[in-house]
Amino acid sequence: MDVRESLATMLNENFCPNHLEVLKSFTAALRDQEYRDAVDREVFCSLLKVISKLCEELQAADVEERGSQYLPVCLQITAECFRAQRNACVQSPRNQGLLGELGFTEVSLKILDLLQTLNLGSRDSVFESLRCGIQFLGNLAVGNCACKDDIWQLSFPDHFLKLLSVDDVKAVGYASMVLHTCLDEAKVEQLVQPNNICLALRVMELCRTQPDLDWTVLIATQHLLKSSALVETMYSGMSYLERVTLLELLSAELGQEDSEECGIPPSMARFLACCFQQGCGAVLRLASASAASDEEALTVISLLDVLCEMTSDRQQFMFLQDHPDLLKTTVELLEQVHALGKASKNVFSVAQNFSPSQDGGFSSSSPSISFKAHLIRLIGNLCHSNTNNQNKVREMDGIPLILDNCSIDSNNPFISQWAIFAIRNLLESNKENQELVAVLECRGTTDYSALRELGFQVVKRDGSLLLKPMKKDT
Template sequence: MPYHFQFRTSKLSGWDIRVLKMTNMAATTNSNLDLTASIAGTLNEKHCHEHLQVLKTFTSSLRDKDYRDAVKEEAFSSTFKVLSRLYDELQTASSEDQDLESVSLLLQLIAECFRAQRNACVQSTRNQSLIRELGFINVSLKLLSFLQTKNFESSDGVFEPLRCGIQFLGNLAVGNQTCKDEIWSLSYPDLLLQLLNTDDEKTVNYASMVLHTCLDESKVEEMSNPQNVQLALRVMELCRTQPDLDWTVLIATQHFLKSSALVEGMYSGMSNHERVTLLELIFAQLQEEDSEEFGIPPSVAGFLASSFQEGCGAVLTLATGSASSEEVLQEALTVISLLDVLCEMTSDLKQFMFLQDHPDLLVTTVELLKQVHAIGKASKNIFSPAQNFSSFSGDVESSSQSPVISFKAHLIRLIGNLCHSNVNNQNKVRELEGIPLILDNCNIDSNNPFISQWAIFATRNLLEHNLQNQELVASLERQGTADYSALKELGFQVEERDGRLLLKTVRKD
């Protein structure tokens, strides 16, 4: 995030303001000349703490907008020469047995050069361009890379110039496409990946800010190349391990999720644990109010639907106890997360309703529901209905025991979504004998909160404007296999007339 400085103001007369401006202009001109000469003077002297004070004065002066707007190119040119000399001396110091005090001073001077340039770039396109043209980006990135790869006695002393250098690059890039492109071309992907792997949270946060600032659609597509996907995977890992780093979450939601090529590339290279994090971010993005305008492209939805179909059988291992390893468990949790995302996508989000026609998605879901339901009835296991409601009384521990909480309910929800106003899918569920299956899940089950409501919702969508499905349900009622209370909840009742069963709508008060 670019640094901005606030200054107190007071009310002055027009004459006072004109006099003050002339005074400030004269003072700024003199200050410019004095500081430029002082910075240039350090180039021919052995570094000392007085040089550090000169740079600190320059840094402080650049907080003032008038000074920032009037500073001469010579001041930046001298600072560039100082920074280049410091880089050369740091390389020499690291290869020789230099004393700690000398190295510490070099690191402080480098940090102060970066601070000065960071301040110079605030709300100043002119200074950004001058600094870029002088070659600051190249030497700065070389310095950051060197600081990353060399072991110094004091790691804290290294982190200070690292942080300041990255902040400088961030301010340099803000609102300046030419600077963004040059920073990207010289740092992508290796240096950015190095910085995001630094063992310092602030450095990682600032590096994430630079990455976010530089990214655009073409750069995201570049990241989707298999040889470059590691940088995107590192960002996603940080989303999982350091969720308080807002920049990485913004990178993922504002850039990564908009690229189907990158999502597919990341998903293929991720562990199942990391996939769950990606799916959680997608789920959260779908719930945003502006998801239709800024959300996930339909091609991502199609990819996730296919991934669900390919891997959904992994959930069944949870019933047999064969999910002994953490990886097997994570594979099942990935399927559960995929189902949650598909349920949200098909909840009347227009851009994703094409999933109603996604090849065999409905068939896969109905068949999986059949298997889960049969396994749950065959013996006491994780899919069996339960009447333990302690999880709803604030007992967090008990509510987190089962990884398949609501899984069967969400399968029914997805079936209902896929059948909404879709006659072909309504008929397909009937042909797959899915209607009796759904009606058999109208009972309360503490492992599947609201399953009866989702079953009623799905049945409603299956019966709407579909006489064949209505007749089937009516016949099930006569055979005693359908739950009449569930039909009543839907607003239907079964009536026999002239030897035929009719499903009638009940008017509710």
């Protein structure tokens, strides 16, 4: 009896273990490329009738009353049908087209939906069928634009959302792979619609709760974060911790060595700068020990990290140097946290304790670690080759403030280096700023010992003040 006839007999009988063996043989045969390419259309038509019957059986109200083994056998046969479909699509555009044209996608999605409603003591057999069905969708979509569009039209957004919410990490991982395969720029824009944004938010939630799921991270970095409209819509509907996850992914993407011209749109940089300016005051609450885990403050810290990366000599974002009041906000915030650190012992105070076990030291897990250093880094970035911003910092008394942060601080690793970087950018080709530093030195109002300890000295040359490395014998 050939495969088509074997499949046909299954339509007139209750499903049984013998049927499972027939399907297993068919699945195994489909692993061979030559066999796959030779399978007759009528065989696939018969397989479609089998899975359509399975769909009816799983939907039947009395399926659990036909014997304790009937439903488990149905589930095993369902999983094996999905395996056969999955194998049939491997490196076979012909079979992908055939299965898509015959309607396998719609029936398979209906079965996947039914599987999630079954009430069983053990979920293993359900999860096995779910995984195989989702893998079939993935193999159907790979490299086939027509199948991708078909899956998207039938699955978006509800089926995708349900599959990404299954209580099985592997199934969610496979569903993420299918979603990633189907997405393109036009489809991403559909996610912005009010009825669809929940799917994008679910992806971001998985990035936070299941960080080892690579496909959700890829969806976020390769698709979601490339749309400014989508990010702005998601951001408004997120909790503070979810915003932190989004911002951490953005920062990591910007930090990639090969991302000189990343796909993050300039409009997103403007949006994030505004968010930082509007919410930055929340970070001041960290000076109170009871607010050490303030979620809004954590968002501000993450926003600052992203802005630092964006303005690190990336031409597409350097317009932020002229973003209204961004520099002013940053200098004022540095002044406030610096004053808080001096007023009492808190997370913003300068510390010389490099072991968390030492009395008075702050744990390296504190969210405020490096915050002052990053404020200074952002100021330095915004002043790079920008005379107008150099002058603004001087007018706001920001230069003495930065010089006062040149000392080693275990709560702000590398703050000295960022302070030196900022001072260099502030003095470069700016006579007024150079003269101010010279006056500060003459009056003794600024302590240059920290700079000297770091191997730098302030020198005059041709009427200008320069920051230079000290000679070894100095």
